[in-house]
Amino acid sequence: MVPFEVRRAHSVEEAVATLGSARDARLLAGGMTLIPALKHRLSSPSILVDLARIASLRSIESTARGRPGLWRLGAGVRHAEVAAHPGLNREHPALCALAAGIGDPQVRARGTLGGALANNDPAADYPAAVLGLDAQILTDRRSIAAADYFRGMFTTALEDDEVITAVEFAAPRSAVYRKFPHPATGYAMAGVFLARLASGDLRVAVTGVAQGVFRWHDAESALAKGHPLPRLVREDLLEDMHAPAGYRAHLAGVMLARALEGFPLGEAG
Amino acid sequence: MRITVEVNGAARSADVEDRTLLVDWLRDGLGLTGTHVGCDTSQCGCCTVHLDGEAVKACSLLAVQADGCSVVTIEGLAARSAGREPGVVSGGLAHPVQRAFAECHALQCGFCTPGMVMASAHLLRRNPDPTEAQIVTALAGNLCRCTGYVNIVAAVQRAALLVRSEGMQR
Amino acid sequence: MNDRAPATVFERAPPQVRFSADTHPARQEDLRLVTGTGRFAADWSYPGMLHAWMIRSEQAHGRLRCVDLSEVKAAPGVRAVLCASDVDAAGFGPLPNVVTHRARDGTPQKQVFMPVLARDRVHFAGQPIAMVIADTPHQAQDAAALARIEVDGLAAVASVGAALAVGAPQLHEGVPGNLSLCYEAGDDDAVDRAFASARYRSTLKVTSQRLIPSPMEPRAAVALHDASTGRTRIHVPNQGMLSMLGYLAAVTRWPAETIEVVAQDVGGSFGIRSGASSEYALVMLAARRLGRPVRWVGSRSDNFLSDFHGRALSLEGSIALGEDGRFLAMRFRDEADLGAFTCYFSTHIGTRNLSVTMGGVYRIPALSMRSELVFTNTVPVSAYRGAGRPDIAYAIERLVDYAAHEHGFDPIALRRLNFVAAHQFPYTTANGTVYDSGDFHRVLDEALARADFEGFSARRLDAERRGLLRGFGVACYLEASGPGGAPKDQVEGVFDREGMLSVYAVTGASGQGHETSFAQIIERELGWPASRVRYRAGDPAHHLIGNSTGGSRTLYGAGSAVKAMCAVLLAKLGPWAAAQCGVSEDRLAFGDGAWTLLPQGASGSSPGQTGNGMPPHAAPSGLGALRLEALVDALIAGGRAAELAAVGEAVSGATFPNGCHIAEVEIDPHTGEAALCNYVSVDDLGKVVSPRLVQGQVHGGVVQGWGQAFCEHAIYDPGSAQLLTGSYMDYPMPRAGCVMRISTHTVDVPTSLNLLGAKGVGESGCSGSLPALANAVIGALRARGIAALDMPFSAARIWAALQEAKGESR
Secondary structure (H helix, E strand, O other): OOOOEEEEOOOHHHHHHHHHHOOOEEEEOOOOOHHHHHHOOOOOOOEEEEOOOOHHHHOEEEOOOOOOOEEEEEOOOEHHHHHHOHHHHHHOHHHHHHHHOOOOHHHHOOOEHHHHHHHOOOOOOHHHHHHHOOOEEEEOOOEEEHHHHEEEOOEEOOOOOOOEEEEEEEOOOEEEEEEEEOOOOOOEEEEEEEEEOOOOOEEEEEEOOEOOOEEOHHHHHHHHHOOOOOOOOOOOEOOEOOEOHHHHHHHHHHHHHHHHOOOOOOOOO | OEEEEEEOOEEEEEEOOOOOEHHHHHHHHOOOOOOOOOOOOOOOOOOEEEEOOEEEEHHHOEHHHHOOOEEEOHHHHOOOOOOOOOOEEOOEEOOHHHHHHHHOOOOOOOOOHHHHHHHHHHHHHHOOOOOHHHHHHHOOOOOOOOOOOHHHHHHHHHHHHHHHHHOOOO | OOOOOOOOOOOOOOOOOOOOOOOOOOOOOHHHHHOOOOOOHHHOOOOOOEEEEEEEOOOOOEEEEEEEOHHHHHOOOEEEEEOHHHHHHOOOOOOOEOOOOEOOOOOEOOOOOOOOOOOOEEOOOOOEEEEEEEOOHHHHHHHHOOOEEEEEEOOOOOOHHHHHOOOOOOOOOOOHHHEEEEEEEEOHHHHHHHHHHOOEEEEEEEEEEEEOOOOOOOOEEEEEEEOOOOEEEEEOOOOOHHHHHHHHHHHHOOOHHHEEEOOOOOOOOOOOOOOOOHHHHHHHHHHHHHOOOEEEEOOHHHHHOOOOEEEEEEEEEEEEEOOOOOEEEEEEEEEEEEEOOOOEOHHHHOOHHHHOOOOOOEOOOEEEEEEEEEEOOOOOEOOOOOOOHHHHHHHHHHHHHHHHHHHOOOHHHHHHHHEOOHHHOOEEOOOOOEEOOOOHHHHHHHHHHHOOHHHHHHHHHHHHHOOOEEEEEEEEEEOOOOOOOOOOEEEEEEEOOOOOEEEEEOOOOOOOOHHHHHHHHHHHHHOOOHHHEEEEEOOOOOOOOOOOOOOOOHHHHHHHHHHHHHHHHHHHHHHHHHHHHOOOHHHEEEEOOEEEEOOOOOOOOOOOOOOOOOOOOOOOOOOOOEEHHHHHHHHHHOOOHHHHOEEEEEOOOOOOOEEEEEEEEEEEOOOOEEEEEEEEEEEEOEOOOOHHHHHHHHHHHHHHHHHHHHOOOOOEOOOOOOEOOOOOOOOOOOOOOOOOOOEEEEEOOOOOOOOOOEOOOOOHHHHHHHHHHHHHHHHHHHHHOOOOOOOOOOHHHHHHHHHHHHHHHO
C-alpha cells in the first residue's frame, strides 16, 4: 500500500471538510472494499477519513413521520446489525435477509450500508434494495432519490466531498430478494429485489447483470398486467469468463421467478 | 499514529505507520504469529480475530482502526492468556472449539485452523446450538485446502455439545 | 546463530494431551496448531531481519530491453536489489528439472531450465526479474513499484494448441514448434491391429484443466548466514528437508553441508512444495551478501503467478471392444502443457504417470500412448496431487462410460466383464506395470451397495418430478503410489534422559499427520505410548537416507522403516529383558508391549520378533509380564539411554491403491447448478494404520477433486497470455458446504510390497472423485442429449451445454 494518513472525523462536518481539503482523500467506513483496493494499489489516497467515531452514522431508527414503517439507517450501520435488528426484521425482513447474505460473516461485521452504496459495485446487493424500495439517500447536503442516485459502474450522484449520512426505507407491503451468487466472490451474478410498495406499485430491481443496478420496467409492467414475464434485453449486460451475457440475463429471469414463488401478487394498486 | 489496544487481555501500545494492517502489527509488532495471512483479497479467513467480540479479518483492518478496542487472537482464546503459552487445563485443551477440532481431526496442515477456530468460537457464542446450515454459513469466509471441511463442520457441532454438556462458558 | 527462536529447531515438548476414552486420539501436532503456536515459514523472525519483495514480469513473452532499477536502489530503506547479473556473478544455476525422458527413437527431451532471474527474455507473466531487499516490507514493496522495465513484446501462446500451431512463436532456441518431447509407450502395432478388427470403437477427448494448487500457506522463506562458519540456515515450506537441501545446493552451487533447511510446520504441499524456487535461492544470496537475516513472504496473488501450476493436460482416449464388450485395446493421444520451462516434475506428469496406470483396473491386451509435452508462455507446471495419475484415471473412466453408452452396454456390467479378476494377481499390464494385489469386484460391490444403487431409478424419477436432473456416477480407479527415488527409507529412534523417544526421519509432514501415524506404529509394535514419541523430520544432525513425502508413500515407506526400527530395538532389548527376568532369551515371548515367560519346554518366540499378533503364552510362573516401557525407563534411569538408539530401514516400492467412488448429483436445468447429493468411497488401502488420518486424506482429496470438477480453472487470455484468474476473486475455491457428507470405507486386500502391508492413500481421493463426479454430471445430462462435457462443470457451462443441446434437437 502507498503511505497515507488516517484522520479520524468526529462529525459529519469534519469528514466533509477533510474530504474537501485534499483531492485524493477517501472515506474509510468498514474498509471491506477500500482496504483490499489499497493493498493492490488500485487506489493511492494520501488521506483516509475514518468515519468510525461518528455515532450519528450508526443508528437504526424508525422515524414514522406520518409514514408507517419508515426507517432511517445510518450510513455507518454494519450489514450484521441490519441483519439482526428486531424491528427491521419485523417490518423489513427482505432487507434484513439481503444484508445477511452479503459477503461472509467477517465482512458483515465491518461492511457498511453507506460504504456499499458509495462504492456502487455493479454486483453489490444493497443497490437492488435501495432502488427496489424507492429509498432516499440522505447526505450532508441533500436528499437523493434512489432513481437519481445510481449512475453506472462504480459511479453515483455524489459529489467529490459529499458524505452519505443515512438511507431512508419505507416498509413495503411485501418484498423479497433472490440472488444467484458468483462462485468466487459471493457477489450477485444476478440479484433480483421484488417489492410491492406501500403505494401498491411493483418494483423489480436487478443487480449483478448489467453495468449497474436497474429497474426491470418490462417485468414490472408484465406483472402489473398479469402478462407472461419477458426475457431480459439490455445493451449493457456484464460479460466475463465466469458467465456470458446471455446467461446473466437468463439468471435474472430465474431469480425473478424464484422471487415470485409465494409472493402475493393479487393485491390491487 | 500511537495506538493502544487491549490484546488478549493486556494493554499494548505502539507507534505504527497508519497503513499498517492489524494482522501485520499482531504478527510482526507483537510476535503473535498464530494469526495467519493466507490471501490478499480478504477471502480466506486465515487472519480471523475477535475485535470487540466480533469475528473480523485482521488483514482488512488497519491497526489504527483497532485503537481503543479489544482484540483476541487464537493465542488468547484458551483459558490462560497471551503470548506463546497455550492454555492447557486438566482434561485437555482449554477451549471447547480447540478441543473439538483436535478430537474430530478437523485440521491437517493447521494453517487455516486459527481462523477456523476463531470464526467457530464466535458462532457458538452467538448461537450455542447451530444447525449444519448455520455452521456452513458461519464458515463461508474461511478457506481450507486439506480437510474438505466435513470434519470441521463436525467439530463445531461437537464443540457445541461440549459447551452444553460440560457447561463450559465461552 | 543469534536469534529469538529457541536454540533447537523444535519447541519444548507439548504438554500431554488426554481426551476422554470415546474420542479418537488427537495428533501430536494438533496442540500447537489449534493454539496458534505452530511455526510456519513466515513465522520465523530474527533481530535485524530485512524484508524482500519480488519484481516480476508483467509481459508474457518478450525481450528485456531495459531493466532500470536505479530508482529502486535509491528508494528509502533499500539495502540491495538482486537481478540476473548478481545471480550470474554468484555462480547460481537454474532451477532443476528432476524428471526427463527420451522419445522412442532415443532423442533426448529438449529441456529448458528456468533461470533464477530472467536475463534477457521473459517467458511468462510473473517470471521473476529482480528481488528488492529493504528494512521493512512496505519499503521493499514501495521501492519495487519504481522499477522501470521495458520489454519488446513478442507474440505469446497460452495453450498447447496455440503453441503447436503452424507459425506459432517459438519460445526457446533449439525447440522448434515448442515441442519439448514426444513420449511414446506401449505397442502401437498391437493396438492398431486390435482396433482394425474390433467390433466397437469409441473415442473421447477430455481436458484436465490447469489448476492453481493453492495450499493455504503462501510460499515464504527466511534465510540467515553465519559468516564465521560459512553456514546458511533457511526456513522454507518443503516436502522433505533432504531433497529441498539438494535442490538449494543445486541452484546455489554452495556445498550442501553448509546449508541447513529448517521447517517445523508446513501449510499444505500437495506436490508443489517439494522444489526450491527462485526466491529461496535469492534470500540465501541476500542474507550472505548483507550479513543480515532476510525474509521474503509471497502474497497470494504473487503465488498465483509463481507457485507451480497443476494438471493442464488434454487426453484423447480411444477404446476398442469386442462383440461381447471385452476391451481389446486402449490408445491415448495426450498433450501436456509444461508452462514456460521444464521444472522439477512436470515431465513426469505427461509421461510415466500417464502410462504406468494406463488401463486402470481392466485387462486390456494392447495399450499405447503418445504424449506431446509442450512449452507455452504460462507459469511452469509441476506435480500436483496425483500429477497425471488422477488425470488418466479420469480419462479412462470417462471413456469406459462413454463407450458403454455409445454401444449399448450397461456401464457397470461392462466394467465387471473387464476387471482384472482377483485370482489373476499379480497381474502384468500390457505396458509392463505389475499390479500386486486387488479385488475390484469386491470394491465395486461394496460401493454400489453403500450408494444404494438399487434405489437410484426411484430417486431419479423423484428428482424429475421436482424438475431436476439426477445422475449416478461410478468410477473404478487404480493408483500407483510413488516408488521413491531414494534407495531405501531410514529412521532412527533415540531415547533421551527425559524418557521421550525421538524418531528422526527425512520426510516432513504438511498436514498428513506422519508424526502421529509413526507414533501409532510404535505403540502397536512395542507398547511404548504414542504420547512419549516425538517425530523429528530432517534434523541435519542425523544423516539418514530416505524419500521426501510425495506419491502418497510416506506412511508405508518411512512407516515401514519405523516398523523395522521397532524390530531392531526389540532385538537390542531382548538380552536386557532376559537378564531382568533371570532367564535365557528363548524363554521369553513378546506381545502386547510386554515380555512374558513361556512355559518350560514350549517353543519360544525368537528374540527380536515383533509382537504383532502374538498372544502371551501360559501364565508365567512367579513372574508377571515385563512391560517394555518399564524396562526402557529403568535403563534410562540407569544412564543407558544412548545405548538404545536404533536405526530401522526398509525398501518399499510403489503400491497399487485402488477403489470405487460413487457420486450422485442433481442438476437444476434452470440455472445449470449441480448439487452433490451423495458420495461414497470404497478404497483398497491394504492395512490401515490410522483410520482417522486416512479418512482425512480421502476427504481432502475428494474435495480437491470437487474443486476441479465444479469450479477451479486457471484461465489464460489466449492473446496476451495473461493469467486472468489472478486471485480468489476469479478462481473459485471449494468452501464449507460444497460436500456435506462423504461416506468413506476401506477394504484390505493384502499387499506384501512393504512391511506395513499398506497402500498409499494421499492421492487416491482425486483419482476417484474426478471421474465419479464427472460421470454423475454426464449421467444427469445424458437425458438432455449431452454425452460429453469438460470440467469445470460450473453452472454457466452446464447451462450453456443444455442450451446448445436444445438448439440441436430442434
